[in-house]
Amino acid sequence: MLNLHTLWSLLWIDLALMAVAFVINQMTKRAGIVDVMWSFCILVNSVYCALLHQQGDGWTRFTIGTIGVLWFGRLGLHLLTRYQHETKEDGRYANMREASGKFETIVFLLFFIFQAGLALLFSLPMWWLTQIPTSEWSPFHHFILIGAGIWLLFALWGETTADRQLAEFRKSTQNHGKTMRTGLWAYSRHPNYFFEWLHWFVYPIIGIEAGLYGLWLYPVLMFLFLYYVTGIPFTEKQALLSRGDDYRLYQQQTSLFFPRSPRQ
Secondary structure, three states, X not given: OXXXXXXXXXXXXXXXXXXXXXXXXXXXXXXXXXXHHHHHHHHHHHHHHHHHOOOOOHHHHHHHHHHHHHHHHHHHHHHHXXXXXXXXXXXXXXXXXXXXXXXXXXHHHHHHHHHHHHHHHOOHHXXXXXXXXXXXXXXXXXXXXXXXXXXHHHHHHHHHHHHXXXXXXXXXXXXXXXXXXXXXXXXXXXXXXXXXXXXXXXXXXXXXXXOXXXXXXXXXXXXXXXXXXXXXXXXXHHHHHHHHHHHHHHHHHOOOOOOOOOOO
């Protein structure tokens, strides 16, 4: 039987972390800290489940805990570094702050609470997988190896490579106001989002042996969030505002999301 008590613990953990982020937002008037804390929420949730669910299969718990630390730890630190070097608030949250008017405090409070809920939602695969006992797995853990291999060789490599390439491009003052068209960014306008999405296939693959087919919902959910809600639409809008015709040409030549050879 699944441990529902753990879910309540995770919710309180996420609310506590988001409360800290909300206080930082109130002090700095920069709500981008919410993205940093969202990553750290899932990191903590993954490790908490891996350590707490002693009845679960040891290899699965180790895999989930390791992925949680390396993936969401790397992402959180990357976002924290970007947040610390921003000279002004992220446009998404600046627009939200302006639209909130005199209700700014309550709007952002509700928004941070909502983000705690999202962190819990996207932690459910870790909560579920770490509770599956050893008896329900094959002795060779084939799908754990397949899932971990996809994560390590494709998702983690691709995400870190895309972020490193973009960071190096932005270091040069000659590239200010220009669009990166080399490396992974020649094949997709958002390779970082693509590999973030790819990472969410790991959990349903690991869960195949135990029949956890509901986990296939998570790649779908993440695709919808990235493609239509929180990721690509705003990034594309901001890029057009800041880079204009240069980015319009990039749009014509380069795939939006799925990597493919650029058009000439």
